[in-house]
Amino acid sequence: MKRFSPELRAGAVAVAPMLVGVIPFGLIAGATPVTDRFGGAAAVGFSTIVFAGASQLAALDALAHGGSVVVAVLAACTINLRMLLYSASISPYLTDEPLPRRLAVAYLLTDQAYAVSITQWSADADSRPRLPYFLGAGLLLWISWQVSTIVGVLVGSAVPADVPLDFAVPLVFLVLLVPTLTSRPALIAGAVGGGAAVAAAEAGAGPLYVIVGALSGIAAGAVADVLEDRGRR
Amino acid sequence: MIVLAGTGTFAMRASFLVAANRVANVPPGIQRVLRQIPPAALAALVVPALVRPHGSFDLAQGRLVAGVLAALVAWRTRSVALTLVVGLGALIVIQAL
Numbered sequence: 001m002k003r004f005s006p007e008l009r010a011g012a013v014a015v016a017p018m019l020v021g022v023i024p025f026g027l028i029a030g031a032t033p034v035t036d037r038f039g040g041a042a043a044v045g046f047s048t049i050v051f052a053g054a055s056q057l058a059a060l061d062a063l064a065h066g067g068s069v070v071v072a073v074l075a076a077c078t079i080n081l082r083m084l085l086y087s088a089s090i091s092p093y094l095t096d097e098p099l100p101r102r103l104a105v106a107y108l109l110t111d112q113a114y115a116v117s118i119t120q121w122s123a124d125a126d127s128r129p130r131l132p133y134f135l136g137a138g139l140l141l142w143i144s145w146q147v148s149t150i151v152g153v154l155v156g157s158a159v160p161a162d163v164p165l166d167f168a169v170p171l172v173f174l175v176l177l178v179p180t181l182t183s184r185p186a187l188i189a190g191a192v193g194g195g196a197a198v199a200a201a202e203a204g205a206g207p208l209y210v211i212v213g214a215l216s217g218i219a220a221g222a223v224a225d226v227l228e229d230r231g232r233r
Numbered sequence: 234m235i236v237l238a239g240t241g242t243f244a245m246r247a248s249f250l251v252a253a254n255r256v257a258n259v260p261p262g263i264q265r266v267l268r269q270i271p272p273a274a275l276a277a278l279v280v281p282a283l284v285r286p287h288g289s290f291d292l293a294q295g296r297l298v299a300g301v302l303a304a305l306v307a308w309r310t311r312s313v314a315l316t317l318v319v320g321l322g323a324l325i326v327i328q329a330l
Contacts, residue, residue, distance in 0.1 A: 021313040028317070042235065049239035058278055059238050069234045076238040079274050080245055085267040088249035099251065106247035164324050167296060170282035171303050171320040177275035178307040186272040193273035194280030201281050202290055210277050217273025222266050 007129060011136025014116040021175070022112065022141060023148045025053050028168045030152020031159065032060065040153035047149040051142065052110065054176060055079040057169050058210060067207025075207075078214045086114040093121045093130050101131060108138030185225040193217020295327035 030043050038060070046056045055076035062072040086109055094102055117134045159165055181187050197213025205212055283300040284290060303320030310316070 021311075024313045024317055045235050046238075049235050050242050051239075052242050054275070054278075055238065055242060058274075059234070061278070063234075069237070072234055073237045073241060077241040077245070078270075079278075080242045081270045081274075082267060083242065083245040084248055085264065085270075087246055088264075091249040091252075094250065102250040103247060106243060106250050109246040109250075162325070162328075164321065164328070167282075167299070167321060167324055168317055170279050170296075170300065171317050172313065173275050173278045173282075174300065174304055174320075175307045175311070175313045175316045177272065177279055178304060179311060180272040180275065185269065189269040190272035190276035194276035197277035197281050198284055198290065201285060209281060210274070213277025213281075214270070214274040217276060218266060218269040221269030221273055225265050225269070 005132075007132035008136035008139075011116065011120075011133035011138075012140040013136075014120065014133075015112055015137035015140055018112045018116075019140070019144050022053075022144055025172055026145045026148025027152040027155075028165075028172055029053055029056055030149040030154075031156030032057070032152075032165060032169055038063070043149055043153050044146070047146055050076065051107070051145065052076075052080055052083075053145070054173065057172065061169060062207045062210065065207045071207045071211070075210050078211055082111075083109060086111075089118060090114065090121075090134075093117075097131055105131070105134060105138070108135070108142060110138070110141055112141055113138040185221045185228060188224040189217040189221025191217075192220035295324050298327060299323035 026047070029047060030040070046059075050056050050059075058079050059072040059076040062075040063069075067075070087106065090105070090109075091102075094105060097105070113134060116137050117130075120133055121130055156165070177190065181190055193213045193216060195213075196216035197209045200212035201209035279300070283297045284292060286294060286296045299320050302323045303316050306312070306319045307316045
């Protein structure tokens with residue numbers, strides 16, 4: 001373990017600035033009134049088992065709007081489809097690791113751990129052990145996420161009732177959304193996704209509106225991406 | 234519900250890591266689709282919360298205004314904490330008016 005520790009530390013140091021974004025998010029995951037309805041234990045269970053903030057909030061949101069368990073699970077999985085991309089992207093760097101370790105990596109795979117690790121690994125060509133760097137980042141994120149969820153549960157009920165805490169959920173999604181809108185296909189995916197979600201909700205799709213919107217946006221963005229590529233040739 | 238969502242999420246995270254030795258690369262067509270997920274899914278969550286907060290389409294309410302303000306803050310600062318403070322603060326002020 002000792003020979004790994006500089007790499008572990010380097011991973012944790014690289015991801016530390018991102019905690020500024022992770023901790024308030026975790027607090028909201030614990031403190032949102034929706035969470036309140038299902039109990040603090042559910043919030044903590046969510047954070048340890050799913051460990052993916054946006055999808056946790058999306059699932060709770062679906063339940064709060066009267067969605068069934070199936071709809072809530074679908075909503076969470078739709079949000080987390082991007083994990084397929086991360087998984088595919090980091091797997092070439094970890095082919096030498098045994099399966100149990102790769103499964104541990106999978107559990108700790110998040111936007112932030114992915115971002116710092118892929119940046120680090122694609123920059124260095126040598127064969128220093130890669131796993132500890134990821135684990136350093138992943139474990140620090142995991143601990144921060146659990147602690148902030150628990151603190152959120154504890155302080156959430158102490159927030160005055162006239163603070164519209166439920167509004168914090170879309171605000172968190174907004175912070176995640178804005179930096180993704182960097183290309184024309186992404187803008188189209190977002191515009192169609194948002195528009196279709198509103199239209200579906202108006203048409204009475206109930207809590208399925210998130211999935212309808214997301215799938216419409218994904219399709220529109222993919223078509224726009226193809227067209228843009230063709231235009232370039 | 235939590236266990237199902239957790240299992241699904243874990244399956245997606247593990248997918249290529251488990252298949253690492255068999256699948257060399259994700260086909261570009263699939264990558265193209267996967268890239269669209271974050272903007273599409275997040276917009277599908279955010280936009281309805283801003284334009285139909287109480288279950289029907291309504292532009293004349295505080296959440297849209299507060300949301301647009303918060304979007305500007307998110308765009309300029311990328312800060313979760315600042316966006317939460319400005320967005321919630323704006324909504325509280327608007328509701329009090």
